[in-house]
Structures are given as C-alpha cells and as structure tokens.
Amino acid sequence: MATHRVVLIPGDGIGPEVTAAVTRIMEAACAPIQWVERRAGLAALEGGQDVLPQETLDAITQHKVALKGPCTTPVGKGFASINVQLRKRLNLYAAVRPVRNLAGVPTRFTGVDLVVVRENTEGLYSGIESEVTAGVVTSLKVATKTACERIARWAFAYASRRGRREVTELIIDAGCMRLVQDPARFDVLLMENLYGDVVSDLCAGMVGGLGIVPGANIGDDGAIFEAVHGSAPDIAGQGIANPLALLMSGVMMLNHLADTRGDAACRRVAQRIKEAYNRALADGKKTRDLGGDLSTDVFAQAVIERLPA
Numbered sequence: 001m002a003t004h005r006v007v008l009i010p011g012d013g014i015g016p017e018v019t020a021a022v023t024r025i026m027e028a029a030c031a032p033i034q035w036v037e038r039r040a041g042l043a044a045l046e047g048g049q050d051v052l053p054q055e056t057l058d059a060i061t062q063h064k065v066a067l068k069g070p071c072t073t074p075v076g077k078g079f080a081s082i083n084v085q086l087r088k089r090l091n092l093y094a095a096v097r098p099v100r101n102l103a104g105v106p107t108r109f110t111g112v113d114l115v116v117v118r119e120n121t122e123g124l125y126s127g128i129e130s131e132v133t134a135g136v137v138t139s140l141k142v143a144t145k146t147a148c149e150r151i152a153r154w155a156f157a158y159a160s161r162r163g164r165r166e167v168t169e170l171i172i173d174a175g176c177m178r179l180v181q182d183p184a185r186f187d188v189l190l191m192e193n194l195y196g197d198v199v200s201d202l203c204a205g206m207v208g209g210l211g212i213v214p215g216a217n218i219g220d221d222g223a224i225f226e227a228v229h230g231s232a233p234d235i236a237g238q239g240i241a242n243p244l245a246l247l248m249s250g251v252m253m254l255n256h257l258a259d260t261r262g263d264a265a266c267r268r269v270a271q272r273i274k275e276a277y278n279r280a281l282a283d284g285k286k287t288r289d290l291g292g293d294l295s296t297d298v299f300a301q302a303v304i305e306r307l308p309a
C-alpha cells in the first residue's frame with residue numbers, strides 16, 4: 001500500500017495531547033500515512049526557532065498536506081497570529097468547517113448539517129494596522145475582487161462536488177438571526193474572513209461545542225487540516241481535551257488524499273474511523289466537554305476498540 005508523507009504539527013497547549021490521540025487512532029486504523037513532524041508556535045519558539053520556522057513551511061510546501069494541532073500566539077509581544085501567517089504564506093484561501101449534530105450528543109438544536117466556507121486570506125486579518133495618532137488605532141478591512149471571486153467560485157464548486165443543495169450569502173446580521181432561529185435550514189455558508197471565524201464558533205456551540213468541529217485550510221497547492229478550536233490553555237496538560245475535532249480533521253485529510261491522489265485506501269480508512277467515533281459517541285463514550293467523564297486517552301481507546309474490521 002502506498003504511504004503518504006504528511007506534515008504533523010503537534011502545536012501548543014492541548015495540541016500535543018490531541019495529536020497523540022489522533023495519530024494513535026490513525027495507526028490502529030492502518031492509515032497509510034508517514035508523519036513528518038515539524039514545529040510551529042510556542043513549541044518552536046521554546047525550541048529556539050522562529051514562531052513559524054522556514055523548515056515547517058518548506059515541509060508543507062514539499063509534502064502538500066499537513067495535520068496541525070492548535071498553536072498559541074503570544075499576546076502583547078508583537079507576534080502576528082501563526083495560524084493566520086501560515087494560511088497567508090501558503091495561500092490556503094478556503095477554510096472549510098463542517099458542523100453537524102452527532103448521535104449521542106444531545107443539544108438544543110437538531111438537524112444541523114452545514115458547512116462554513118470562509119475566505120481565509122484578507123478582511124481584518126490582512127494585518128495592515130497603524131496607530132494614526134496617540135490612542136487611535138486603525139486596521140484595514142481588505143476585500144479584493146480576486147479573492148472574493150476566488151472563494152465564491154470555490155464554495156460553489158465544493159457545494160456541487162459534495163452534492164450540497166444551497167450556498168447562502170446573506171447580510172451577516174440577518175444571517176445570524178436566521179441561524180439561531182433555524183440552523184437546520186442552512187447548508188453551505190459562504191463568509192468573509194472575520195464573519196466566518198465568528199460564525200464557525202457560533203455553529204460549533206449549536207452542536208455541542210468546539211470539541212467536535214473540524215476544519216481544513218485549502219489552497220491550490222496544499223492543505224492544512226486542523227480543528228476549529230485553539231490551544232485551550234485552561235485545560236492543557238490535564239489529559240481531558242476532546243481529540244474528536246482533530247480526529248475529524250484527520251478524516252477530512254484522508255478524504256482529501258483520496259480525492260487528490262486517487263487513493264481508495266485513504267477513503268476506506270476515513271470511513272472506518274468515522275464509523276468508530278460515531279459508535280463510541282452513540283455508546284455514551286464522551287469526554288467532559290460533551291458531558292462525559294473520559295480522558296483524552298480513554299476516549300481514543302474507545303474509538304480504537306470500535307474500529308470496524
């Protein structure tokens with residue numbers, strides 16, 4: 001079986017804990033992946049490297065696919081977000097975040113099955129900021145025709161490829177109201193950068209929280225798969241983080257490898273992992289954020305035990 005070399009960035013905070021759980025599950029499922037581990041974020045800084053080391057960028061450029069844990073951006077020390085930099089430097093212009101209700105995770109809303117497609121390179125994340133006079137800071141919200149058209153075309157192509165039924169481009173305030181009134185009526189949400197960021201967390205809350213929402217950052221020449229959540233410093237080091245969001249991102253990654261490299265084995269492994277975590281949740285195996293009491297490792301073991309033959 002061919003193996004794919006994929007860059008693995010454990011990241012910071014809960015990042016190393018959830019990536020260890022995910023690589024363990026992937027190995028148990030015989031995913032045809034060879035990890036190439038690289039650092040970014042605080043882990044890189046503490047190892048004497050730049051927050052976003054060139055060797056990490058080079059590895060992603062070379063292997064084209066990465067699975068990434070969340071990275072902490074040091075606040076108030078002049079660092080631009082590592083995550084934003086990565087997306088921009090590699091031109092990963094489309095963020096894709098599927099949000100759906102899961103059996104075994106009861107929430108206020110039912111029937112939610114939507115995908116946030118977020119423009120990932122401009123808006124208020126362009127980093128064009130200045131202090132025009134003492135106490136007055138401005139930040140430019142950039143919208144180029146090129147990037148707007150590119151993300152819109154991408155979203156429609158994605159929707160048709162995946163057999164989705166509708167792409168929504170509503171005014172954001174009305175869109176938010178309708179989302180909380182009836183999220184089940186939405187399918188693909190096409191959003192500019194900041195709105196997409198905010199709305200993905202909002203939608204995560206509708207289905208059980210950040211522990212179960214995966215994501216992908218996709219460009220023409222590469223893709224980075226990562227959970228929507230951050231490094232969760234409040235629970236880091238306790239072994240209680242939910243690895244599911246990163247695991248689901250790993251499943252998206254396997255499907256991406258199947259699509260782009262024609263490797264049917266990746267699709268089969270993705271399907272087996274998905275069945276295993278769906279079974280685990282349906283059996284009540286959950287971490288604390290979902291109302292259960294399992295640790296990261298025990299949940300990972302529960303998934304492994306449910307992998308179909």
Ligand code: NAI
Pocket residue numbers: 014018069070071072073074083210211226227228229230231232233234235240241242243245289
């Ligand atoms: P966060 O997503 O790390 O945490 C928000 C809340 O959700 C916390 O209460 C946390 O405990 C909980 N949570 C998040 N993931 C969880 C999981 N897997 N299992 C259980 N609970 C989970 O957001 P926050 O606190 O705003 O950011 C913390 C750091 O993460 C910051 O340095 C930020 O820059 C970074 N960050 C990195 C991202 C990335 O690498 N893509 C994305 C978002 C934030």
